Amino acid sequence: MRLEQYTQPFVSSFYQTYLEDTESLSSFFHYNWNQEALNKRIQETDFTNHKRTELVEVITSYMNMFGISEKSKKHLEELKNNGVVVIGGQQAGLLTGPMYSIHKAISVIALAKQQREIQGVPVIPVFWIAGEDHDIDEINHIYIEKSRMLHKLVFPEKSKLKKIASETTYTKEMMIVYLEEIFKSLPETAYTKDLYNKFVILIDEHSTYTSFFTAIMNELFYEEGLLMIDAAYKPLRELESAFFQEMINRSAELGSLVFHQEQKLERLDYGTPIQAKETAANLFYVEDGERFLLERENNLFIHEAKGIAFTKEELLLIAQNTPEKLSNNVVTRPIMQEMVFPVLSFIGGPGEIAYWATLKPAFELFDMKMPVITPRLSVTLVTPKVQTILKKLEFSVPDVWSGVVGQSKVQFIEQNRNEDIPKYIQSIKDELSNKYEKLEELLLENDLKLTPLVEKNLNFHFKQLTFIDHAVEDTLLSKLDSSIYRYDKLMMELMPNDGLQERVYCPVQVLNEMGPTLIQELLQIPYKFNGKHQVVFL
Known part of the structure; x- marks a missing residue:
């Protein structure tokens, strides 16, 4: 494998500033993202x-459902003692969702390994699965x-209720049919059959979006000791009970602080x-698997459309006795993460880092500092077939990006287009127009009122000539098809939907081409967390 690095393409102005001039954003974060900051954080x-x-x-209880490797057991023991974590998370997408889910896990593992050597203490990779998210159309x-x-293939099964991913089940037969449709689009390789059969087994063993996602991720990163936890896992919610109570008690201050911090961001x-x-109360209430965002109004926590209303005391009792009925939003999730885990660094993508920029005063409200927020590795994989085309052209x-x-x-x-052909066809049209105009004049001079017929006949000839023009173009493109496809293949593989590969494709395509050892090979690359886009030639 060969690694090349480039300035990040397709980035927002905020993310570009964060990558290239973090110091200018220091009022929004407690640390820059560099080794000095990581050292300071741990000290x-x-x-x-x-x-x-x-x-x-x-975590052990959760991961037991998927299988715990020896390395994971070691990491769990270290976490129980004095270990710190590098953590990142993602929604539970089908077949892991876009490739950046994989890249985020690789980032967590790579930074944890690096900092374990530098800091001289156990640094443990953790993947936080956002199973509490309820926008199923996103995953x-x-x-x-x-x-x-390029086609968007949507799993056709719809749920009548907008349940969280961890409680949204799929019909196994429908998921296998969906999987078959995906594999029909893939070329047959030495790895296709085993890859397909592995997915079929995991589909059969699990029944929700989140458990299926976790099973695949555990399969891919099993030997790396990546610890995983579902944010919606009930025992985790019970562990978070006291933290929910803190958030409820300080809800008004929290809402005000975040609101005004975001205004500062907007002014820039x-x-x-x-x-x-x-x-905003910055919490959801969960009922029968559905989430309802709460707001504060007249000393109540409400969701008006659902007719939900709690006093502060009532919500505190829910947090104490049934914390699984509460769920974090974009504001309180990072705060909860810090309360639960000893975080050295959080691995974030462009969107995540932007919303973390609104949270510095929120962390301070709870007497905490934000961890070092390290941009995840952004990666494009270039398969041997694509490399061949790049070299040839x-x-x-x-x-491709530019x-x-x-x-x-x-x-x-x-x-390769002969411009004389369309010009000649146009000249025929012009000549016909002139002749039909003369014909119409002669007819009118002889009091023969046939204008509609003349126009209809002329239009007929125009349509036929246009048909020939299109046929010429289609024949030309067909003649050039193999060459045109090479251009299209480069754009479809390296800039699908006019954006980065990692935001569109899921790992199944490249695993089918490169085989099951791909993840381990990607983890051997000596990545540098320098804000550059990593291009890996497989």
Whole structure:
């Protein structure tokens, strides 16, 4: 494998600033993201107050459903003692969702390994699964190549209720049919059969979006000792009971602080990443698997559309006795994460880091500092087939991102198009128009009122000539098809939907081509957390 690094393409102004000039954003974060900050974080933070034994019991209980490797057992023991964590999380997408889920896990593992050596203390990789999210439309699809076009393939089963991912079940027979549709789009390789059969087994063993996601991730990262936990796991909620109570007691202050911090961000032209409301309670109430966002109104916590209303005392009792009925939102999830885990660094993507920029005063409200927020590794994988095309056409990966390949495709077609043909067809149209105009004049001179018929006849000839023109174009494109496809393949593989590969494709395509050892091979690359986009030539 070969690694090349480039300036991040397709980034927002905020993320570009965070990557290239973090110091200018220091009023929004407690630490820059560099080694000095990581050293400072581990030296000045008191990690002794976490409920380590209870946390390890919760994670062990959860991971027992999927299988715990020896390395994971070692990490759990370290976490129980003095270990700190590098943590990142993601929604439970089908077949892991987009590739950046994999890249985030790789980032967590790579940074944890690096800091374990540097800090001389156990640094443990943890993956936090956002099973409490309820927007199933964000995670119920993948993109496949079909008929040489990119298609969004949506899992067809719909739930009548908008349940959280951890309680949204799938019909196993329907999921297998969906899997078959995906594999029909893939070329047959030496790995196809085993890969398909592995997914079939996991589909059969699990029944919710979150458990299916966790099972795949555990399969891919089993030997790395990646610890995983579902945010919606009931024993975790019980561990969080006291923390929910703190959030309820300070809800008004929290809402105000985040609202005003986001306004500061907006005044710098970085937008409003979470669109905070000062009256937000920043908690959901969960009923029968559905989440209802609460707001504060007249000393009540309400969800008006659902007719939900709790006094502060009532909500505190829920947090104490049935904490599984509460769920964090974008504001309280990072705070809860810090309360539960001894976090050295949080691995975040562009959107996550933007909303974390609104949370510095919120952390301070709870007498905490934000961890070091390290941008996740952003990666494009270049398969051998794509490398062959790049070499043949003499392009680089940035040529695809910049639009050079698309422009070259148009130029290639133009160079092979005989412009005399459409010009000649147009000249026939012009000549016909002149002759039909003369014909109409002669008819009118002889008082023969046939204008509608003349126009209809002329239009008929125009349509036939246009048909020939289109047929010429189609025949030309067909003649050039194999060459055109090479241009299209580069853009579809390296810039699908006019964006980064990792935001569109899921791992199944590249695993099918490169085999089951791909993840282990990617983990051997000596990545640098430098804000660059990593291009890996497989």
